[in-house]
Amino acid sequence: MATTPHMPAPAHPTGTVRTRTALALVLALAACLFTLTQAPARADGPAASGGLITDDxxxxxxxxxxxxxxxxxxxxxxxxxxxxxxxxxxxxxxxxxxxxxxxxxxxxxxxxxxxxxxxxxxxxxxxxxxxxxxxxxxxxxxxxxxxxxxxxxxxxxxxxxxxxxxxxxxxxxxTEDRATTFQRFVDSVPEPFKVLAQSQAPYRIIAPAADPSFRPGGANADYFTAYAQSVGVNASTADIFSCAGSLAGDAERCAALNRHVATLPADQQHDPAQFYSAEPANHYAKFWHDNALNGLAYGFPYDDVADQSxxxxxxxxxxxxxxxxx
The missing domain is CATH 2.60.110.10 (Thaumatin)
Structure with missing residues (x-):
């Protein structure tokens, strides 16, 4: 935390100057404290623990x-x-x-x-x-x-x-058994996502963009289509999951689609309480956020939007x- 710079006293303070100087110092300190307490969360990563982490x-x-x-x-x-x-x-x-x-x-x-x-x-x-x-x-x-x-x-x-x-x-x-993690994933996601914990089990739970069912021609290829088109996006379901194609350079739009907040006002699209609350959404990413320290995970390429990664x-x-x- 930065400290307030030392403010030297005037060379020959009179009563009025001394009072104004003291008042200025008080106001400067108050402004500094207000700035520190109102400052947004760190831009360089999660907030520190406030001291050494003592977890065994x-x-x-x-x-x-x-x-x-x-x-x-x-x-x-x-x-x-x-x-x-x-x-x-x-x-x-x-x-x-x-x-x-x-x-x-x-x-x-x-x-x-x-x-x-x-x-x-x-x-x-x-x-x-x-x-x-x-x-x-x-x-x-x-x-x-x-x-x-x-x-x-x-x-x-x-x-x-x-x-x-x-x-x-x-x-x-x-701490839990590996098979339990895989089963919890299957139990917590909608039907189209269950295959992600089955196709390469017990080794991996794959991202939806890697599964053929979400790719063009697959059974779930249109999972995001109607929702994306409702906000003017013409992208395949696989490209939405992987933030590829027309979404490759559009972090905000891709994150909003994955989190199902694309139809909300802009000031609500960064509110985690709104994320993944309706279909369609990236339930694969949601599971990893639900099972991450402080809810922070990289579930898709632009999951750092709104500091959620x-x-x-x-x-x-x-x-x-x-x-x-x-």
Missing amino acids: FWGDTSDIPPAQNVLQVKVLNRTNGAYPDDQVYWTFNGETHSIAEQPYLDMPVNSSGRMYFHLGSPDGPYYDFIEFTVGDNRFNGNTTRVDAYGLPLAMRLHTRDGYDVEVGDSRQLF SYVSHDNPEWLLVAVGF
Whole structure:
């Protein structure tokens, strides 16, 4: 938090000048306090926790070695005993290790990077990834469900200025049986979406744009058609789910269609209380928001509209923890 600059006293204050100076100082301080209390949420990611996160889920962070590059990444085994550390693997930039061998990655500057996590073997069918761009003194990254759900993932970013935040999947996804997660998905979504948790089970719950039934010629190809046309959008259902085609550069419109708020006044289209409340809507994305830390998830490509994604960005990064579940 920035402090109010020191205001020097006038060289020869008279009674009137001193009074005006004091009044000006009081007003300046009041204005500053008002600005701080009325400031909008951070533009660089979720609000910090207000202090160090003390949840036992993340374990002891006191032994994380200092980074020689930009920040230190530590991978945590949160598979509840399903896989030992020597069967939990991470891969970055062509380098692969089990966390029994090497739980740390000293993250260098990179652009549009991905860090993959596999269970069982370095190329096993149970896998997932996080995305990031790392600058000289800034971390930008997120978990993602844009393509599919493969493993429960969460990450916690800690910076040298005290910012401490976690994003990703909820604790429930880490603690419950994998089959339970798949079944909860099936039970919570409308009929057209149930296949997403069945076609590649038990490995992945795929995004709707990846399923043939939502593509041209498929049984659900017209799922969004009438709704999209009602707001002047001529795009296929698959393109709406993936924000492609005519929607590739229209984040607001694509997000509004996926969330079923496109017919609402503009000032209501960023209200999460309105999202996914009627058909048609992206119920795949809704499930991941319902099962995410603070309700923040990347369920489709423009899910960062209205700050609803699991994206986090901050200067002075010190370390990043990544929890990998099963």
